[in-house]
Amino acid sequence: MTNPATTSLLDRANLDRDQVRHEVARGLAGADDGELFLEYSQTEALMFDNGRLKQATYDTSQGFGLRAVKDDAVGYAHSSDVSVPALIRA
Incomplete structure (x- = not known):
């Protein structure tokens, strides 16, 4: 089993690397520079009152920019939907 902490964010989102590479190249065509950021985070919080668990929350979020x-011009697009259609729209 693969350790989730070391899994590629592209693999986690079930994205084809060649397709992502093609769409990023298309999106950056004519640009002097550019980059794709991917983010995935998980948070968990436990709140205790007098030694008793009072509240527990868990959240997962992901996105790209x-x-x-x-x-001198900079363009930026982002989405919380990590998918090829969202990358195409960006």
């Missing part, structure tokens, strides 16, 4: 730079 695509940034392109051309001369």
Whole structure:
């Protein structure tokens, strides 16, 4: 079994690396520089009152950002939907 902490974020989202590479290249065509950011986070909080568990919360969030730079202009798109259609829209 693969350790979730070392799993690629692309693999976690079931994205094809070649398709992502193609869409990022298409999105950055003509740009001087650019980058794709991927984020995945899990948080868990336990609140105790007098030694007794009073509240427990758990949250998972993910998303991406695509940034392109051309001369002095910067374009940025982001989404919490990590999918190829969302990358195409970005």
